[in-house]
Every structure is written in structure tokens, then in C-alpha cells.
Amino acid sequence: MDDVYRFALSLTRDPSDADDVVQETYLRAYRSWHTFAPGSDCRRWLFTICRNAFLRSLEREHPTVELDDVERDVIGAGEVYAAALEEGYTGLFARADVGPAIDRAVRELPEPFRTTLLLVDVQDQSYESAAAILGVPIGTIRSRLFRGRRLVQERLLEHARDLGLARRESPEARETP
Amino acid sequence: MSGSKIPPLPPECLEVLKHVWDYLDDQLTDETTARLRAHLDKCQQCFQYTSFQKNFLEAVGTLQLRPGASPELRDKVLGSLRQEGFAR
Numbered sequence: 001m002d003d004v005y006r007f008a009l010s011l012t013r014d015p016s017d018a019d020d021v022v023q024e025t026y027l028r029a030y031r032s033w034h035t036f037a038p039g040s041d042c043r044r045w046l047f048t049i050c051r052n053a054f055l056r057s058l059e060r061e062h063p064t065v066e067l068d069d070v071e072r073d074v075i076g077a078g079e080v081y082a083a084a085l086e087e088g089y090t091g092l093f094a095r096a097d098v099g100p101a102i103d104r105a106v107r108e109l110p111e112p113f114r115t116t117l118l119l120v121d122v123q124d125q126s127y128e129s130a131a132a133i134l135g136v137p138i139g140t141i142r143s144r145l146f147r148g149r150r151l152v153q154e155r156l157l158e159h160a161r162d163l164g165l166a167r168r169e170s171p172e173a174r175e176t177p
Numbered sequence: 178m179s180g181s182k183i184p185p186l187p188p189e190c191l192e193v194l195k196h197v198w199d200y201l202d203d204q205l206t207d208e209t210t211a212r213l214r215a216h217l218d219k220c221q222q223c224f225q226y227t228s229f230q231k232n233f234l235e236a237v238g239t240l241q242l243r244p245g246a247s248p249e250l251r252d253k254v255l256g257s258l259r260q261e262g263f264a265r
Contacts, residue, residue: 002245093232121237
């Protein structure tokens with residue numbers, strides 16, 4: 001139930017609402033248990049129900065933004081690295097104290113990027129599984145994921161700048177792959 | 178992309194830049210994975226860049242260690258299921 005709760009919380013962003021969605025999820029799962037294929041991925045099945053329960057709990061649909069240029073986000077991540085290299089923050093993601101900033105950056109991600117990133121990068125779902133849970137093509141998962149990652153990295157770099165985190169590495173190399 | 182900080186790169190390095198996440202997510206063909214891996218073995222800059230992205234994914238992955246459902250929620254869900262006829 002922990003994973004379902006975390007997923008519900010990622011969708012609702014509110015603990016109380018997440019509780020309601022989890023409760024609804026398990027009720028729906030119980031009522032439709034006969035539809036579960038023995039041997040299949042139960043967690044994936046529950047995530048799908050959870051996501052549907054969340055959508056039904058909304059009075060309006062969340063606006064969604066789709067991408068048409070995955071490469072832009074991949075290159076954008078390269079630019080984040082170039083800036084981190086230039087400013088001496090290449091060890092930023094390996095710092096033990098960056099966790100809260102990552103948590104905040106992920107929570108503040110707009111949909112649909114946040115849910116996709118949480119499913120793949122946090123809940124360890126495959127692209128295929130995330131696509132099935134969210135009802136979108138795998139290519140859409142990939143584009144949402146890459147945009148979400150780039151946005152989180154940009155926020156973390158801003159966080160490092162804001163806090164004036166110590167430049168613990170000297171940027172010897174100035175070029176980027 | 179306007180204002181890009183990315184300098185012109187050799188084709189092998191550009192391939193790493195474009196496919197680093199596909200590579201780390203194990204989404205590439207065996208052939209492409211082998212080609213990237215061979216390049217990473219000999220290109221320090223691309224190796225460092227890939228390590229940077231790998232550290233990022235590992236850091237994001239630690240978010241799953243956060244607390245899950247509360248005991249109260251478990252009781253609430255179990256209560257609801259029992260009302261539906263669930264017996265255990």
C-alpha cells in the first residue's frame with residue numbers, strides 16, 4: 001500500500017486527498033478483482049486503478065502539455081551540465097543534502113511531467129508499464145520524462161546558486177560532451 | 178537552440194549527449210549500447226557527463242524511501258473492504 005499511497009500523493013499533492021484516492025483505489029480493486037490476470041503485475045494494476053480514481057475525483061481535467069521535440073530537452077540537460085561544470089556544481093546530485101531540494105523540485109513539476117517522472121524514476125516502472133498506466137504511447141512517456149528531468153535539473157541548479165553552495169570542485173574541463 | 182552553451186561536438190560525443198538517458202534507462206538496441214559504452218571507455222568528458230546524469234537519476238530514485246501509507250489509512254482501507262464483504 002505504501003507505493004500506491006506515494007503514487008496517490010504524487011497525483012493529489014495533498015495527504016488527505018491521497019488517503020481518499022487510496023481508499024477508493026482499494027475498493028475498486030476489490031470490486032474488480034475478477035479482472036486481475038493472475039501472474040500479471042499487481043502494482044501496475046493498482047497504479048492504473050489509482051490513476052483512474054484520481055481522475056474521476058477531479059471536477060475538471062488537468063491541462064496537459066505534450067512535447068514535439070524530445071531532442072530539445074536532451075540537449076537542454078546537456079546545457080544544465082555545461083552550466084554546472086562552468087560553475088563548479090558537477091557534484092551537486094551526489095550531495096547527501098540535496099534530497100529535500102529534489103523532493104521540492106519534483107513536487108513542483110507541472111503535470112503530466114511529474115506523474116511520469118515519479119512512475120519511472122521513483123516507482124521504478126518501465127516505460128512500457130508507465131505508458132499502460134497513463135494510457136499514452138511509450139514515445140509520450142519518453143518525451144514527458146525527459147522534459148521533467150530537465151526541469152528538475154534546472155531547478156536544482158537554481159537551488160545551488162541561491163544557496164551559494166560551496167564550489168567543491170574546480171572546473172578544470174570547460175567543454176561538454 | 179538559441180543561446181546554447183553546447184560547443185560543436187564530435188559525432189560520437191553528440192550521440193552520447195542525445196542518448197544519455199536512453200542509455201541509462203536501457204532503452205537502446207544492443208548495438209547502440211555497445212557503441213556508446215565503447216566511446217565512454219575512451220572519452221573522459223562523456224564518461225563524466227554520463228556519471229553526472231546517472232547521479233541525478235540515483236538521487237531522484239531515493240525519493241521512494243519517503244514514508245508511505247499511515248497505519249490509520251491502512252485501518253480505514255481495511256474497514257472499507259470489510260464493509261464490502263472482504264474477510265481476513
